Each structure stands twice: as structure tokens, then as C-alpha cells.
Amino acid sequence: MSKKEIDEISGVETTGHEWDGIKELNTPMPRWWLWTFYGTIVWAVIYCVLYPAIPLINGATPGILGYSSRGELAKTVAVADEAKAEFVSQIESMDVGAVLENPELTRFAVAGGESAFKVYCSQCHGAGAAGAPGYPNLNDDEWLWGGSIDEIHATIAHGVRYDADEDTRIGEMPAFGEFMERDQIRATANYVASLSGLEHNEAYVEEGKTLFEENCSACHGEDAGGMTDLGAPSLNDAIWLYGGNVEAISAQISKPQHGVMPAWQDRLGDATVKQLAVYVHSLGGGQ
Structure with a gap:
């Protein structure tokens, strides 16, 4: 040893x-x-x-206690759903405008609508609803189809140019490139640009004004202020959905782009659509 x-x-x-x-x-x-x-x-x-x-x-292995994190989540969600069931039931039973008259329901709807917006709407309109090229900003006072609570609700519920919903918003701008000369389109675009102070060629404005009155005023209005009944945008402000310069305006006149928004009523249900409408209306631009 x-x-x-x-x-x-x-x-x-x-x-x-x-x-x-x-x-x-x-x-x-x-x-x-x-x-x-x-x-x-x-x-x-x-x-x-x-x-x-x-x-x-x-x-x-399941364990002898039978615990499941998914089961716990389901219980938590069930408790939350039970807690808000009364508010959801009230919202379903009343017109969307009446929700705004009840401060407690309005707070609930804004919170629920914000959550739904982040899941279903932010991909196009942005997390802050500020929009993007081709997707409207929902924070300002310009509304293609009207900014009242009922009009916002109708747009969300039935969508825009959404073929699967017979009550969808329909409004399409003709492709003027099929029957207007290139110089006429350029003149019209320069006149439209002049209405909101954009850079333009003054030599085209007078001719463009005449062409606008003949071809465009029926939808956009004589003052180019737009028409919500037709989904025609205002052309005399600084808000441009597809670009705010003469080239972009010419392209839209010649071969217009038409966005499509899904109808959410059948997908999300009446209560959620109303909450979305209340939330969007609360962002500051609702009329």
C-alpha cells in the first residue's frame, strides 16, 4: 500500500x-x-x-399529474373569454354607432380592435396604420369611402373590389390610355399636380384643366375634392396613394392601379369587425 x-x-x-x-x-x-x-x-x-x-x-411521457401547458393556456383563454363575453354580446346586439355612445364599451372595443388590427390589418396598413404605397393611411382625414363609423364598418365588413362579397365597395377608374393621347394625359397630369402645389409644367395646365373637366370631374368633383360614394380620391391635397409627381399621376391616368381589400365580416364575425371599426375610427381621422 x-x-x-x-x-x-x-x-x-x-x-x-x-x-x-x-x-x-x-x-x-x-x-x-x-x-x-x-x-x-x-x-x-x-x-x-x-x-x-x-x-x-x-x-x-405525460406525467402522473396530467399537466399540459396547452391545457393551461386553454383554461386561461376560457377565463378571459368568459370575462369579456358580456361586452362582446352587447356589441353584437347594437349598431356600431351606438358603441361609441357607451364609454365603457368604446374602451373595450378600441382595445379589442387594436389587437385584431395588428393580426389582420397591419400587414398592409402598417403597425401604426400609417399605410404604404397603394395602402391608405388610416390616421388622416382623407377617406376614399367615407370616414364615419358606419362607413368604416361597411368597408371593413365587405371589403373593396372583393368579388366574393356581393356588398363589396366597387369603384374603378377607366384606363384613359386607351382613348386619350399621350400629350393629353401629360397635360391632365400636370393640371392635377398643380392643384396640390406639386412640381409641374405650367404650359400644360390650361389644356389639362379642360381635359379634367371633360373626363375626370364626374368622379373626382369639379374642385377635384373627390367623392366618397364612388371611392374617388381627392386630388387637391398632399395625399397620394400611388405617388405624388407628374410621372406617377400620368401612369395612374393611363393605366390605373386598383387595390383589393378582403371582406372581413364572414372571417372575423360581427363583434370583431365592429371593434375594428371603432379602433380605426379612434385613430384620429374618423369623421
């Missing part, structure tokens, strides 16, 4: 390992650390017995 070697400086037994004159001390782990380590092992075994833990081919 070999004699144990004791380090002269520390007085601690060595392991017998030596490297480059340095000897390893046989210092045991602290007792508290060992008991903590053993405790974690015991805890892990108990956890594996009680809760889902060990992966299997088609799932995991």
Missing part, C-alpha cells in the same frame, strides 16, 4: 498527479455543494414522474 503524500505548504493530501513540478491537491467538494447537486438529481427524477418530460417518438 502506497504512502499518502501530503503537500508541505497546504498540508493537504495530493492526488499523485504532477505536471511540470506542480502537484494536484486532493481537495474535496464542499458538503453544501454536494448535497445541492444530489438534491437537483432527486428533483429531476420527481419532475420526470409528475410532469411531461422524456421525449418519445410521437410525444413525451
Whole structure:
């Protein structure tokens, strides 16, 4: 039996390992650390017995408590749905305009509508509803189809140019490039640009004004202020859906772009659509 070697400086037994004159001390782990380590092992075994833990081919061991995080989520959602059921029922039973007359329901609808907007609408209109090229800004006072609470609700419920809904908003601008000369389109575009102070060629304005009155005023109005009944935008302000310069305006006159918005009534249900309408109306531009 070999004699144990004791380090002269520390007085601690060595392991017998030596490297480059340095000897390893046989210092045991602290007792508290060992008991903590053993405790974690015991805890892990108990956890594996009680809760889902060990992966299997088609799932995991269920645990004797039958706990499921999805089950807990379902319970939480059920409690939340039960808590808001009364508000949802009230919103379903009244006109959307009446919701605005009830401060408590309005707060609930704005909160619910904001959540639904982030899920279903922000992809096109942006998280802050500021829009993007081809997608209207919902924060300002310009509304293609009207900004009253009832008009907003109708637009959300039935969509725009959405063939699957017979009550969808319909409004299409003719492709004037099929029957107007290029110079006539350029003149009209320069006149339209002049209405909102955009850069334009003044030499075209007089001719463009005449062409506008003959071809465009029936929908956009004699003052180019737009018509919400037709979804025709105002052309005398700084808001442009497809670009605010002579080239972009010419392109829209020649071969107009027509956006499509889905109808949400059947997809989301009456209560959610009303909440969306209240939320959009609350953003600041609702009439």
C-alpha cells in the first residue's frame, strides 16, 4: 500500500498527479455543494414522474399529474373569454354607432380592435396604420369611402373590389390610355399636380384643366375634392396613394392601379369587425 503524500505548504493530501513540478491537491467538494447537486438529481427524477418530460417518438411521457401547458393556456383563454363575453354580446346586439355612445364599451372595443388590427390589418396598413404605397393611411382625414363609423364598418365588413362579397365597395377608374393621347394625359397630369402645389409644367395646365373637366370631374368633383360614394380620391391635397409627381399621376391616368381589400365580416364575425371599426375610427381621422 502506497504512502499518502501530503503537500508541505497546504498540508493537504495530493492526488499523485504532477505536471511540470506542480502537484494536484486532493481537495474535496464542499458538503453544501454536494448535497445541492444530489438534491437537483432527486428533483429531476420527481419532475420526470409528475410532469411531461422524456421525449418519445410521437410525444413525451405525460406525467402522473396530467399537466399540459396547452391545457393551461386553454383554461386561461376560457377565463378571459368568459370575462369579456358580456361586452362582446352587447356589441353584437347594437349598431356600431351606438358603441361609441357607451364609454365603457368604446374602451373595450378600441382595445379589442387594436389587437385584431395588428393580426389582420397591419400587414398592409402598417403597425401604426400609417399605410404604404397603394395602402391608405388610416390616421388622416382623407377617406376614399367615407370616414364615419358606419362607413368604416361597411368597408371593413365587405371589403373593396372583393368579388366574393356581393356588398363589396366597387369603384374603378377607366384606363384613359386607351382613348386619350399621350400629350393629353401629360397635360391632365400636370393640371392635377398643380392643384396640390406639386412640381409641374405650367404650359400644360390650361389644356389639362379642360381635359379634367371633360373626363375626370364626374368622379373626382369639379374642385377635384373627390367623392366618397364612388371611392374617388381627392386630388387637391398632399395625399397620394400611388405617388405624388407628374410621372406617377400620368401612369395612374393611363393605366390605373386598383387595390383589393378582403371582406372581413364572414372571417372575423360581427363583434370583431365592429371593434375594428371603432379602433380605426379612434385613430384620429374618423369623421
